[in-house]
Amino acid sequence: MLLQVNFKSGLPIYLQLVEQIKAAAASGALRPGETLPSIRPLAEELRVNRNTVAKAYSELESLGVIETLPGRGCFLKENHSALRKDVRRKLLIVEIDQAIVQAHHLQVPRDEFLELLRQRMDVLDGKRRSNGNNKEAL
Amino acid sequence: MTSTAPAIQIENLSYTYGRNEAVHDLSLTVQPGRCYGLFGRNGAGKTTTMKCLLNLLRPQSGKVRVFGLDPTKHEVEVKRLLSYVPDQVAFYPWMTVRETLDYLASFRPQWNRKIEQELFDRFGLDPAQRTASLSKGQRTQVALIAAICPETDLLVLDEPTSGLDPIVRREFIQTVIGAYQQGIPGKRTILVSTHLITEFEGLIDEFTIIDRGRVVLTQDSDHARQSYQKIRARFAQAPPDLDFKTALRVRRDGRELELIANGSGPQLMDLLREHNPESLSSESLTLEEIFVATLKS
Numbered sequence: 001m002l003l004q005v006n007f008k009s010g011l012p013i014y015l016q017l018v019e020q021i022k023a024a025a026a027s028g029a030l031r032p033g034e035t036l037p038s039i040r041p042l043a044e045e046l047r048v049n050r051n052t053v054a055k056a057y058s059e060l061e062s063l064g065v066i067e068t069l070p071g072r073g074c075f076l077k078e079n080h081s082a083l084r085k086d087v088r089r090k091l092l093i094v095e096i097d098q099a100i101v102q103a104h105h106l107q108v109p110r111d112e113f114l115e116l117l118r119q120r121m122d123v124l125d126g127k128r129r130s131n132g133n134n135k136e137a138l
Numbered sequence: 139m140t141s142t143a144p145a146i147q148i149e150n151l152s153y154t155y156g157r158n159e160a161v162h163d164l165s166l167t168v169q170p171g172r173c174y175g176l177f178g179r180n181g182a183g184k185t186t187t188m189k190c191l192l193n194l195l196r197p198q199s200g201k202v203r204v205f206g207l208d209p210t211k212h213e214v215e216v217k218r219l220l221s222y223v224p225d226q227v228a229f230y231p232w233m234t235v236r237e238t239l240d241y242l243a244s245f246r247p248q249w250n251r252k253i254e255q256e257l258f259d260r261f262g263l264d265p266a267q268r269t270a271s272l273s274k275g276q277r278t279q280v281a282l283i284a285a286i287c288p289e290t291d292l293l294v295l296d297e298p299t300s301g302l303d304p305i306v307r308r309e310f311i312q313t314v315i316g317a318y319q320q321g322i323p324g325k326r327t328i329l330v331s332t333h334l335i336t337e338f339e340g341l342i343d344e345f346t347i348i349d350r351g352r353v354v355l356t357q358d359s360d361h362a363r364q365s366y367q368k369i370r371a372r373f374a375q376a377p378p379d380l381d382f383k384t385a386l387r388v389r390r391d392g393r394e395l396e397l398i399a400n401g402s403g404p405q406l407m408d409l410l411r412e413h414n415p416e417s418l419s420s421e422s423l424t425l426e427e428i429f430v431a432t433l434k435s
Contacts, residue, residue, distance in 0.1 A: 010422035012360035048340030050319040
């Protein structure tokens, strides 16, 4: 899994790593049981503070996305959402509201926005399916 | 020495060379385990500040403490707790690399041979080579090995990568992250002074910008990048004449506007949005851009 950081995004570096790994898990780019890069080589490669990577991993662990097996490294968890359904919905609502506000400012009308949402979900589903196919092909 | 003492504490430090005031009323605190950047232009007072930590200079006024100890009174203890890579590295020219490291190791209570070998391999250094014939890059690599192997709680780097080629610079920073930071988390503190800010960006937790010996800005890196924004807007006609008093800088060209904001980014975005720009975007400033914006405004 190849991660990157962008100092111009305004998002704290550790959160950028958290978001990328969550996105990779959602799209199937990272599959349950697969290992994540270990902290030292990843920190060296990205040239970021080791503590930043450690903070990202412990955040992902507390969110239930990954688990650390002593001596074996970090893995993506099988069923990785440890949060209750209503909590998960609440978290998602915040993100949706932001997108709606943004759509308003960019003058994207309601129907177009909903259609766009459907399209994006299809694209992501497609990605997940093709990642799954690769797995079968292997 | 107490375990709760900051790694470095400087209070109201001033230092004057003759009539030239190098450092004026400077204060900063570095907590253990942090990587702290000291940014400034050439001659801003970075090296003078660091020399006061190492007792190479005695503060003329103010207080300097390293893990709670006064370097002027406890020089030996302080030097045992820290290692230092200066901008100009000098070794005895008749010694080989091996002899130089053995000589330096003899002053240290501990020396990690495993890390030493790892770094020799990484840099491809020849232990039998005389230090007189080392390149500037290799000299810095030997100095870095000598700073990392004693496994001190504090690593002080004074302009360590200036004058080095980009590959050696990268390796230097990766070595600091990989080999030095692999110690007990929360116990490996770094103070680095540099004007090559971009390369150290990912490493630095917190920083102080100094100019003409005075503190201009002290901030947490993530927080600074959230607060400092560059906003770009383009309008269909000439941009409206708006109140941009909260912006640090405003550039106009034809139908385009570029604002630099510190903290007021969201309000300025809202203000611009009300006037229906054709396009509107914002991005964070990097630490180097923050450095430039701070010193130019």
